[in-house]
Amino acid sequence: MNDRKKHVVQMAHQLFIEKGFQSTSIQDILDFSGISKGTFYNYFSSKNELLIAIFKTSYSELHKLRDEVLIGQDPANIETFVKQIEMQLTLNRKKKLITLFEEVMVINDPDLKQFIELGQIRNIRWIYNRFIEIFGEEKKRYLLDCAIMFMGILRENIKFYRLANDANLNIKQVVRYTVNRVVHIVAELEESDEQLIQTEALERWLPDCQKTDHLFRKKFLHSLFTLKNIFHQKHEQLKFTELLEFIEEEVLDSKNPRFFLIKSVLQTLKTVENQTAQIEIEQLEQLVKAYFKEKDVENPYFS
Numbered sequence: 001m002n003d004r005k006k007h008v009v010q011m012a013h014q015l016f017i018e019k020g021f022q023s024t025s026i027q028d029i030l031d032f033s034g035i036s037k038g039t040f041y042n043y044f045s046s047k048n049e050l051l052i053a054i055f056k057t058s059y060s061e062l063h064k065l066r067d068e069v070l071i072g073q074d075p076a077n078i079e080t081f082v083k084q085i086e087m088q089l090t091l092n093r094k095k096k097l098i099t100l101f102e103e104v105m106v107i108n109d110p111d112l113k114q115f116i117e118l119g120q121i122r123n124i125r126w127i128y129n130r131f132i133e134i135f136g137e138e139k140k141r142y143l144l145d146c147a148i149m150f151m152g153i154l155r156e157n158i159k160f161y162r163l164a165n166d167a168n169l170n171i172k173q174v175v176r177y178t179v180n181r182v183v184h185i186v187a188e189l190e191e192s193d194e195q196l197i198q199t200e201a202l203e204r205w206l207p208d209c210q211k212t213d214h215l216f217r218k219k220f221l222h223s224l225f226t227l228k229n230i231f232h233q234k235h236e237q238l239k240f241t242e243l244l245e246f247i248e249e250e251v252l253d254s255k256n257p258r259f260f261l262i263k264s265v266l267q268t269l270k271t272v273e274n275q276t277a278q279i280e281i282e283q284l285e286q287l288v289k290a291y292f293k294e295k296d297v298e299n300p301y302f303s
Contacts, residue, residue, distance in 0.1 A: 005043050006057075008033045013054045017096045021051060021103050048112055051104070055119065058095050060245055062088060066126075067228050067241075075133040078179065084130075085154075085175045093169075121205045124148055128202070135186050142189040144199045146182055154178045216291050217252070223284045224248055227269075230277045243269055251288060262288065 011033035015024045026047055030037060044050040066084045073080045092098055104112050127147040132140055157174050189195070224244050231240040243265050250257045269281045 004035075004039075005053075008035060008040070008043060009050070009053050009057055012050050013057075013095070016051070016054070016100060021047075021100060022107065048109055051100070051112065052115055054100075055097070055115065058091070058097055059119065060242075062091055063245060064241055065091065067225060068232070070225065071229055071232055075130070078134050078183070081130055081134060082175055082179055085179070086171050089158075089171050089175065118206065121202075124151060125202055125206065127151065128199075131186075139186060139190055141195050141199060142186060144202065145189065145196050146186055148197065149185060150178065150182045153181060216287070219287055220251065220284075220291075221248075223280060223287060227277060227280050227284070230274060230280065231272070240269065240272065247284075247288075251291075257292075259292075 008029070012024070012029050015028055015032055019028070024047075026037070026040065029047075029050070030040060044053065065087050069080060069084050069087060101116055104116055107113075124144075124147050127150060128144050131143040131147055135143060154175070157178050158169065161174050162169050224247070227244055228241055231244075247262055247265055250262050263285075266281060266285050270278055272278065272281075
């Protein structure tokens with residue numbers, strides 16, 4: 001996303017927070033961001049598409065922050081997970097995302113609603129995968145239930161904690177309390193051997209899960225995380241991290257991956273003057289090539 005488009009996204013986000021999404025007109029956005037109507041429609045086909053761009057930008061920032069918390073830490077350490085959730089809630093409050101989510105859900109727009117719902121499910125999937133790292137593969141069959149319960153309990157704890165404390169929220173205390181409850185729930189489910197929702201449900205809920213097997217996903221995300229760790233030490237960290245996030249989105253979330261762009265981004269990454277990074281980038285490229293070849297997907301740019 002170029003700087004001017006980012007500016008429009010930022011200005012529109014501010015307007016949506018101040019006036020509300022439905023009360024903000026495209027003309028308001030044009031006046032506030034200082035662009036012409038032609039420029040607006042060159043970037044976005046509608047106000048709804050602009051809102052989706054705001055959500056995507058926020059999700060990208062969240063992914064980056066969560067990854068940074070993991071740098072140099074043991075993923076199995078539950079304290080690291082607590083910090084990631086605290087960061088997520090802090091970002092949501094800062095950007096007023098919950099308010100925007102709630103406004104979207106009352107708008108009769110199926111595309112917007114689907115986008116929000118898929119975002120919520122992807123968050124559940126992230127928590128589920130983190131729980132596997134924390135509690136172990138042997139408890140995997142119970143952990144999707146636990147991820148869903150965790151989000152529900154956390155949401156209600158936040159709501160009623162605010163109500164009981166005159167709208168003041170101690171994020172750290174609420175997150176810590178909720179995580180402690182889930183630790184006990186995991187142990188209880190393992191003891192009783194109960195499962196409500198089959199983990200295969202994620203494959204039905206998320207289109208990208210249908211094409212991405214678990215082993216590839218694990219290797220792919222590990223490779224991306226390793227590279228983000230390497231780039232964390234460089235002054236061009238943001239640039240390289242954004243390129244890695246682009247590859248992640250194209251491979252995992254796109255129904256029609258743009259292989260020529262993936263290859264172009266990989267070539268750009270290879271320019272980094274770090275031998276360890278270059279080796280890892282080469283392995284990432286081979287991993288992606290092998291995966292799509294196995295899926296019998298035509299990708300002439302990787303041939």
